[in-house]
Amino acid sequence: MTIHGDHPFLPPESERSPVRRFRGRLPSPVGLWTTAHEGKRAGLTVSSMLVADGDPGYVIGLIDPDSDLWETLHKARTAVVSLLGGPHQQLADAFGYVAPAPGGPFRMIDWTETEWGPAPVGVSTWAGCRLVSADPPEVGWALQVQLEIAHVELAAEELPVLVHRRGRYSTL
Template identity: 90%
Template sequence: MTIHGDHPFLPPESDRSPVRRLRGRLPSPVGLWTTAYDGKRAGLTVSSMLVADGDPGYVIGLLDPDSDLCEMLLKARTAVVSLLGEPHRQLADAFGYVAPAPGGPFRMIDWTETEWGPAPVGVSAWAGCTLVDPDPPEVGWALQVQLEIVHVELAADEIPVIVHRRGRYIVV
């Protein structure tokens, strides 16, 4: 067995998308989007997102159209958007489908059921949101989903949040 210093599935530099490499250099929040519909739950780690202040405020994110979350969100029309912190790295990886989660990622921590979907216990902040457009536009590889913020829960600022940059988590 040989241990490689490079990622074994990383394409050669000449084959990598320069746009993706540009995006990878931007620090992005590590959010967890969750929803529930017809007795089932779905979630996805989302770092391609922003929050627009206003009355009302909005969360705009890019979601994989083939994800379980996207399919369920379009039916449920509600979601919880949470900001993950230092203690949630494994949760972020599990919901990002890059780490195993025996029994599923919803078994990794405790959850509060809300009218917008499941909210993870112990996060620095979460927002209950409603879907603005049931037919979101395609943007590049993703769907551009716009959520109206209906409710916000903020925890103490002592919880360090994580951002994603170039494939790694950074604590801020």
């Protein structure tokens, strides 16, 4: 077996999407979107997202229409959007389906059940949200999902925010 410094499934540079490579040069916060409906929990690591201030505020993210998250969020109509910190890289990879999580990623840490869905224990910043539209527009490969922010939790002590840029994590 040989261990490489590069990602083993990364296509050659000539075959990579220039738009994806352009987006990859932007530092993006690493969010974890979680929801639950009738006992089924679902979650997904989302870095293609932004927060729009206002009254109410909104979280807008690009979500895979074939993901378990979208299937469950579509039914539940509520979600928790958590901002991950430096210690949560393995959690981000597990919910991004790029790292193994025996028994599923929800077994990796403890969770607090909220009226918006499961919130990860140990994550200091999260928002409880409501789905704005059950029929969001398609944008490229994804659905442009808009969530209205109903509740925000901000801990006094914040961990450095985990960001994703060019396929790698760093903290701010």
